[in-house]
Amino acid sequence: xxxxxxxxxxQILGAELEKLVTLPSIWLTLIGIFxxxxxxxxxxxxxxxxxxxxxxxxxxxxxASMGYLQAGFIILGIVATCSEYAGGQIRTxxxxxxxxxxxxxxxxxxxxxxxxxxxxxIVASGVLYTFFMMRDTAVGFKTDTMIMIKTLxxxxxxxxxxxxxxxxIGALLRRTTPALVVLLGYYFIVSPLSRDFLPSIKNYSPxxxxxxxxxxxxxxxxxxxxxxxxxxxxxxxTLIFITVAIVVYRKRDA
Amino acid sequence: xxxxxxxxxxxxxxxxxxxxxxxxxxxPAVIAALDSIAQQEEIIAGVSTRLSEVGYxxxxxxxxxxxxxxxxxxxxxxxxxSSESGGGGQIxxxxxxxxxxxxxxxxxxxxxxxxxxxxxxxAIMTTVSATHLILGEYxxxxxxxxxxxxxxYWTFTALLAFGITVLTKNGIIPLAVLIINTSVxxxxxxxxxxxxxxxxxxxxxxxxxxxxxxxxxxxxxxxxLVMFAWLVVLFIVATIVxxxxxxxx
Numbered sequence: 001x002x003x004x005x006x007x008x009x010x011q012i013l014g015a016e017l018e019k020l021v022t023l024p025s026i027w028l029t030l031i032g033i034f035x036x037x038x039x040x041x042x043x044x045x046x047x048x049x050x051x052x053x054x055x056x057x058x059x060x061x062x063x064a065s066m067g068y069l070q071a072g073f074i075i076l077g078i079v080a081t082c083s084e085y086a087g088g089q090i091r092t093x094x095x096x097x098x099x100x101x102x103x104x105x106x107x108x109x110x111x112x113x114x115x116x117x118x119x120x121x122i123v124a125s126g127v128l129y130t131f132f133m134m135r136d137t138a139v140g141f142k143t144d145t146m147i148m149i150k151t152l153x154x155x156x157x158x159x160x161x162x163x164x165x166x167x168x169i170g171a172l173l174r175r176t177t178p179a180l181v182v183l184l185g186y187y188f189i190v191s192p193l194s195r196d197f198l199p200s201i202k203n204y205s206p207x208x209x210x211x212x213x214x215x216x217x218x219x220x221x222x223x224x225x226x227x228x229x230x231x232x233x234x235x236x237x238t239l240i241f242i243t244v245a246i247v248v249y250r251k252r253d254a
Numbered sequence: 255x256x257x258x259x260x261x262x263x264x265x266x267x268x269x270x271x272x273x274x275x276x277x278x279x280x281x282p283a284v285i286a287a288l289d290s291i292a293q294q295e296e297i298i299a300g301v302s303t304r305l306s307e308v309g310y311x312x313x314x315x316x317x318x319x320x321x322x323x324x325x326x327x328x329x330x331x332x333x334x335x336s337s338e339s340g341g342g343g344q345i346x347x348x349x350x351x352x353x354x355x356x357x358x359x360x361x362x363x364x365x366x367x368x369x370x371x372x373x374x375x376x377a378i379m380t381t382v383s384a385t386h387l388i389l390g391e392y393x394x395x396x397x398x399x400x401x402x403x404x405x406x407y408w409t410f411t412a413l414l415a416f417g418i419t420v421l422t423k424n425g426i427i428p429l430a431v432l433i434i435n436t437s438v439x440x441x442x443x444x445x446x447x448x449x450x451x452x453x454x455x456x457x458x459x460x461x462x463x464x465x466x467x468x469x470x471x472x473x474x475x476x477x478x479l480v481m482f483a484w485l486v487v488l489f490i491v492a493t494i495v496x497x498x499x500x501x502x503x
Contacts, residue, residue, distance in 0.1 A: 025426075040444075043445065043447075043448050044444075046448050047444075047447050067439050071434055075426060075430060079426075177326065177429065178273060180425075180426060180429050181277075188438070189281075189315055189318065189433075189438075197291075197292060
């Protein structure tokens with residue numbers, strides 16, 4: 001049976017989307033991230049209200065939870081690709097979709113389609129909560145709507161790219177635990193440490209470059225990279241990892 | 255005793271365990287070495303402030319290795335495999351062989367404890383030699399009470415990971431929570447700014463056993479006691495839940 005290429009891609013995309021949407025752990029992860037983010041926003045807001053008012057903007061406090069939030073999105077990416085290998089689903093997948101490169105790239109696309117709105121809602125809910133809690137303090141009126149939207153978009157992009165990067169690593173390693181250890185170990189242990197020891201190259205690592213995507217402009221800190229530069233570096237990292245994952249995936253025994 | 259041997263052999267045959275050993279043995283030494291090099295420059299400049307911490311930071315972060323150990327020991331039992339290879343679910347086989355669930359848990363916890371202690375002793379040796387090699391006479395004094403604190407911290411953390419995984423049956427949540435919590439940006443540190451009660455959380459209390467915190471709250475002995483109390487409570491809950499749960503679900 002011959003199917004036109006565009007129709008083929010739509011069908012694969014539909015199948016991948018459906019697989020992701022029906023995966024219970026995806027929903028558990030998303031609900032977990034959402035609740036966690038609100039709890040963190042509450043904690044950071046209460047610290048912000050205690051601390052010296054006027055030194056930090058609402059955006060800084062609202063986005064303070066990003067460091068923890070990325071862990072949730074790393075899990076999301078890993079679960080999306082590693083779930084194929086947990087019960088031998090991969091063989092069914094490859095029987096129905098024998099084009100491996102196409103299948104894996106469509107999976108990333110489907111993951112991005114799901115992640116973008118969710119990441120935006122989660123980030124915005126945290127910032128909005130902070131906004132409502134701190135509106136009464138004097139700092140509240142300094143926030144510009146334009147900067148706020150730009151930062152929210154940047155944060156969404158950062159989380160989406162991080163998810164895709166994790167999905168690529170998950171596809172490479174095929175097992176949840178090693179992938180999780182490698183990524184969390186990098187983002188939470190290696191990277192913060194290497195900032196002190198290797199200051200010269202830190203701006204080109206995926207997480208630091210990504211940080212510039214949503215870092216609110218401030219007067220006392222020098223932004224080394226513009227948001228666009230940060231985005232392109234992180235995007236480059238993500239594309240490299242996805243390409244490696246696809247190349248390995250095409251060569252390897254399922 | 256035979257159950258204990260069986261658990262040891264199961265643990266050693268896990269592929270992921272080598273990742274745990276690798277991280278547990280080399281990460282503390284590497285971190286301590288990097289930190290020592292940074293400290294060396296500060297010593298020369300005469301501005302060194304936290305020399306006594308150097309090696310211990312490596313040991314505090316190297317605990318990741320035993321976290322993986324504790325999580326894998328339980329989560330591997332619940333791993334599902336494809337129907338072609340029997341569907342997985344090692345736990346059913348394990349409980350057929352050792353019908354007493356309490357015995358099973360104790361044997362497993364014992365195996366995890368023994369491996370953690372051994373791993374920690376090796377890590378201490380590599381870390382101490384790394385700091386001495388780089389810092390020479392400036393190397394921090396490694397006193398026995400503090401080193402025993404490190405061993406206790408590693409063992410308790412491994413068992414904490416073990417207990418949480420018994421409750422969740424899945425490795426993702428305990429791994430994520432514990433890895434983040436032992437990192438530079440821990441939840442406990444954040445919470446301790448909201449409420450002082452967070453200083454009694456197990457990881458924060460456990461660190462008091464060997465780290466000199468700027469905001470010291472508990473004595474080393476009390477810190478260890480608080481962490482142990484958490485562990486006991488967790489184990490009682492985990493045992494009850496494990497005892498009442500249907501294995502197949």
